[in-house]
Amino acid sequence: MEGGLGGNTVPPNSMDKSKVLDVKPLRTLVPLFPEASEGTPFVCVPPNGPFPSGFSPFFPFSGSQGSQSTPDLNQNDFNSTAVPLRSFRAEPNGQNTYGSHKHKSAGSSSVKKKAKRIKDSEFVLTALSNFNPGISLSERDDGNRELVENVLLRFDALRRKLSQMEDARESHSSITKRADLKAGNMMLSKGVRTNMKKRIGVVRGVEIGDIFFFRMELCLVGLHFPSMAGIDYMVNKGDLEGEPVALSIVSSGGYDDDAEDPDILVYSGQGGNASRDKEASDQQLVRGNLALERSLHRANEVRVIRGLKDAIHQTSKVYVYDGLYKIQESWMEKGKSGCNMFKYKLVRVPGQAVAFATWKSIQKWKEGLSSRVGLILPDLTSGAESIPVSLVNEVDDEKGPAYFTYFPTVKYSKSFKLVQRTFGCTCHDACQAGNSNCSCIQKNECDFPYTANGILVCRKPMIYECGPSCPCFRNCKNRVSQTGFKVHLEVFKTRDRGWGLRSWDPIRAGTFICEYAGEVIDEIKARQDGGDGENNEYVFHTNRLYESFKWNYETELVGEEGSDSTEDFDIPSPLTISAKNSGNVARFMNHSCSPNVFWQPIMYEHNNEAVLHIAFFAKRHIPPMTELTYDYGIPHSNETESNNAAYGRKKCLCGSPKCRGYFY
């Protein structure tokens, strides 16, 4: 699923590709491509192949009682490492020594220690005293895909909320702005975590190619525990020698360890750095360095997490889980300071899904050092967006989707106006998060809807942005969805679902992706127009039934009263947008029953009229080259019955374990 670039290029069920056109900028052309009845993106083919690997069978955990038997099918972590480590054998008393905290009672030692640790931060303790993490003790030890995603989702929701609260405070500098650490601490202390048991090799539920944006996230899902240190290891006291074993490393680019080959990593040992009150010194063969040395001899697999600069937020970092490596050799060399440094050469275990290699390729495409295979058009928007959108087909010889006019936003025809006369704010610089006088912020229940770097904090029935009618600066932070998309998108041919949309850049949860552009039409007219069902593609409806999901933070975690409100919102005025003739990249987003993108209504002023837009945001962190999908929803039953033809059911090929089997 994730990071699936390349792979096997099996030609799909072949359609007639002979009617392919010469390639010209799409937006300027009149539609002349085949009838929608042919070459429609939503062909009905039985799903081929099994579910994506790493998806353990669906296992609901929301029931808070601890279901003891976590399904453990093929992911036996010890088997898969295939390295018989003596230190892993049970001790005489049958206990696996390290990390496997004993479940004597709810107040096990580690929990007690945590509680003590945060005792001075009464905010956390009082707010959380009755909190039920919904994760059983056994699930805390050993995770699965569902749990990992759940933990990451909850962490980020909390982190965004804490960021928002920090942003709103008066900015005297003494206040710490480390929402990531605070959120991480709260999660850990309340047991919202998984894979707590330290282990060599595979971590259940974490897939190769998964991305993270904070070191705390690595810790919460059990991939790499130290919040700063680059080497994680464990010392097994049952082992006579008491030798440490390296488990995982984070390569953050702090030391220059660059290799051409993406399967090779030369990693520097830890320590010896000069700091404010310390001279550079020789590295010592202790801690992590010792563990890596021992792991070289034991030949155990080491997880590698590669830290890279985030393409969208230049100042921050992305971490990519790049799978298992083995240490091939180690040596010592003089660093820049003239002191001794340890070096470890790690080689990727063959046969694993690609991850970091994809990133390397993308980097080369961007720098123009290598050309994108299957590239049809470098920019199908012909410059209508500030960032080009590639059109690519690596699968067959179809030369492009049916023609349409590229139009970057939503068009309201004169006869149809969803408008109310309102006015924007009166701020004369950039609207400030804590400014209670800004009327645009007031409309958002006095919460600034975005964090300082433009990430959506919460889903809401409506988000009010500052608009063209507001006198505030154009770079006001409350204009996220109207300043064009920031990720490098690509329209590509999928294997069995027509054309799809994906991104070259890694995308954080809450990132604005694009809006749904097109012509606003009447729902009734839409039904008439869409008479044969096939024409119903490229239409977006707000008034369908959507599967509910939880994305916002849990109110009890930040000490707010009241139970969490539902996130099933109604749109007061239903909106139907047709992108059949003109639209933007959003029209290529396919349906999935486990989508990674959701939509959010946004309103802002234009010529003193409030206009509604539909904006798409990332539901979770999305690795590069992962298809972007959202839930198309289900038409209300009276419509499906009376208008079955217009809302033709299509077989769903999303492949998720929760697949409903069809979509509309």
Add this chain to the structure above:
DNA sequence: GCTATCTCACCTTG
């Protein structure tokens, strides 16, 4: 031998 507490270093983050 065990635990509680302290100190320090760690490829952090904005």
Add this chain to the structure above:
DNA sequence: CCAAGGTGAGATAG
């Protein structure tokens, strides 16, 4: 560039 910051290994004391 810097300072606040969480974690856990290791040291020390009881």
